Amino acid sequence: MYTQGLDQKGQPEGERDARETPQQLAAFQRRIDAEEKIEAKDWMPEAYRRTLIRQISQHAHSEIIGMQPEGNWLTRAPSLQRKAILLAKIQDEAGHGLYLYSAAETLGVSREQMVADLLAGKAKYSSIFNYPTLTWADIGAVGWLVDGAAIMNQIPLCRCSYGPYSRAMVRICKEESFHQRQGYDILVKLCAGTKAQKAMAQDALNRWWWPSLMMFGPSDKDSMHSAQSMAWKIKRFSNDELRQKFIDVTVPQADFLGLKVPDEACVVDDETGHYAHGDIDWQEFIDVISGNGPCNEQRLANRRKAHDDGDWVREAAHAYAGKIAARAAA
């Protein structure tokens, strides 16, 4: 997921490049308004390009870092089947990361550069992956809530104005549904189990509910780039609209499990038919995004180690490719 709109302040990216003429910009906007897709080599405003590079690369990083909270339970999954399912899901996340890095590369940034920025701690990724997965029920909650929030966010992105991003999102959305269902399935089993198992499920919901709501990004009144992204049809719905939609579909699913979302204010408004929600702790969101969440350091350290440990593999593949090429030339 995970188009949280992370760098909200102090970014010059909304500014117009001085070389761009009002005619060019107007022609571009006409294409967007006509629902034409923009393709990689088409003319586009620099600000549009920068916004997409930021959003798509953060999205890609989130998929890659997102493998870690789940990988934490891979060796302790309660059955061989659960282990195989979890492994397949984690492999999907790696695939999603690769689709997205490719989509970002079409905008003129290299994958090496994006990965280097992530490893250097310069790039951001979704806040949600900086929370720990403490019990097996957390794997259920991650699939149900985190992937559920991701789907809510990603379905409108399938209609994003930038062709390569929208095509990657179509592919990803097809695969996410399995992720969410396998998570809910874990919780269905736990909630039909012993008292302790059900309490474990409730505890997971308690810890993941608020961070999941934060996945939709800052409230509309604080979201500085939303209007421009909407005009460019990168974004189709506001953060608050998507968050509301997520709450409305998810609370009845919690009811079915016999679980309760940890928010006293979360009751249906008879007039609107929507669930209300209490105040979100935006300070926590800012802390986690700026590197001070429970697992930020660990996530990046693991990523760096994996990258370094894979160095000899990359080196060997490179040497082998050189040998094959030399033989073919001889």
Next chain:
Amino acid sequence: MTNKEWPLYEVFIRSKSGLSHRHAGSIHAADDQLALDAARDTYTRRNEGVSIWVVRSSEIVASDPAETAAFFEPAADKIYRHPTFYEMPEGVENL
């Protein structure tokens, strides 16, 4: 530490026999065989294909989007190539 970037490959997948290969996306790989393996793992985890082509992106020759209008202009004024250009007389059937 290797600083050399792996080349980019474009991936084309035939979803079942009888259909043509279609562009699925791209991947980086050190050589052709690894490109095929990576394309399989990245783009066909759910039986999406029965055949894969990979080709180095640098080998693809493409038309220039900035020249789109001029490039395709020769076809624009030849509406007589479409069957709807011809009005068939009343009563004539099967054409």
